[in-house]
Amino acid sequence: MQSDPALTVSATTVRFGGLTALDDVSLAVRPGTVHGVIGPNGAGKTTLFNVICGFVRPVRGEVLWRGESLRHHRTHDLARLGITRTVQGLGLFAGATVLDNVLVGAHRHRGSSALGTLLGLRGAVRDERRLTERALGVLDELDIARWRDALPGALPYGVRKRVALARALVAEPELLLLDEPASGLSEVEVEELVVLLRGLTDRTAVLLVEHHVDMVMRVCDHITVLDFGRVIADGPPEQVRADERVTEAYLGTAG
């Protein structure tokens, strides 16, 4: 557990006009761990993700990926660096099949150039076959291969959610950012998600933002609690669970 952190958020502050969305937030995600960020509504959880993805620029502080600042990287660089993300609205490509949605996620591993595709060169054809196999593998792993040719709009929410996860996983990231992976899922589906996420730790670190506190407590190795943009607790689940400030933020005056 004490390996060097993969992702470090150091002393980061974000303001939207007069509102301080993140206030001097620091956290470190270690390889092979599931790291949860929880907090009441408006605590700054999604803003934290948006800073990591470059959608929001912090006024202070920075995000380090393997010791290198992400300050000068654009959103489209993240996948190449090994960071992928799911978003709350899922953001699936409505006009593309499930397989094509996931193939887009495999973009990181393409070998051929755009020109090769235009001319239909052999390399592009081989590349396409390789990516398709990879995508089908992930579809199988998440048990959604039967819907490979369906459009996302026709599918149940739980399946769509898995498609979004498959699209992020197929890139074989070293850090997977999950924005509320359990929201909208049934209890059974949440159980399956817990098993799935625990099974990912041998290939990627996971940083997730979640409302479902119970699920976070069970799945995470490390939890950071935000309240009003500030870190009020940070540590393993049992330590966070026992923290009085956390109970207060969820049940007490902050509500």
Next chain:
Amino acid sequence: MVSQEEIQAAESRAGGIRSGRAPRRAALPPLVRHLLWALLAFAVVVAVSSVVDPFTNVRVATVGYLLLAAAGLTVLTGLTGQVSLGHGAFLFVGAYTVALLVTHVPSLPFWADLLIAAAVSGVAGVLTGAAAARLHGPYLAGATLALAVGLPAITQRFPDFLGGSNGLGFTVNSMPAGLDVPTTRWQAWVVWATVLLGMVVLANITSGRVGREMRAVRDDEVSAALAGIRVGRTKVLAFLVSAVCGGLAGGLQAFLLGTAAPGSFTPALSLTLLAAVVLGGVGSLWGALWGALALVALQAGAEELAHGLSLRTDVANFLPLAIFGVVLIVVVLVLPQGIHGLLRKIPLRRRKDSHVEG
């Protein structure tokens, strides 16, 4: 994860898709498949052009260059969702590039003129695309419309160089010595050979990775960027491809008519091209073919109608456009997926997705 009933319900909604089915058409690589289609199409054109009169051969060739222009527009609008109301501007650039090259650099072979026309309009496309990448929806449509209105007007600004309202007339001697076929037949062959080469490239794009990236950008820019796609670059690439097709189409039109004149590149042309794409079926290369065919057929039908009714010329001139407008409205109301959407439903019901097809 989901109940069995839910799975079944979703499967029936999604068209009863089963897992483990081998990919369709896996036997042939896309390039080979597209080239075979192109060869077949060329054979049809050669056969048709050999039996029809010269006047009809001009119409056959017209379908060709309109097809390429509409197909390029389909990549732009159907794949990346960028609406261009100014595509006529790229035809204008292509036509005048060919006209100027034929006039001033007669030593160049015609295929080189076409290549240069494609390159010049490609540059115009990249410039337009770079500006357009920051615009969305109606703003982009407005900006491109301005291009279609404004660009042909430069012929008035440089009347000595660009020929003013009369444009530039020229003759191309492209027929190889020893080949003895009527000029219009040869022209139809040249047009369609070029068009089909372009279509092969477009089909490679739509069926492959680049097309998938374009559709991703169209559907959700944020998700596309998170997947590592450079959104701006992809949009500009679509403009480049689209403009090259437009430029080639313009060059072929000039070749066919032996003239490049501003009157051929009015905003009405741009709107008609977009209408042809919608009429045929947005996002499908086949749709571009139906659209181009419909354009030429309606034009021909309207001319005969006007002739039969002995209409005055000023009325007769607008009849095709009016008929086309009515047909477009009816198609959009009755067949929102265009002609290709209708055709796809009839035989075998074999496709369930909304792919852009090669």
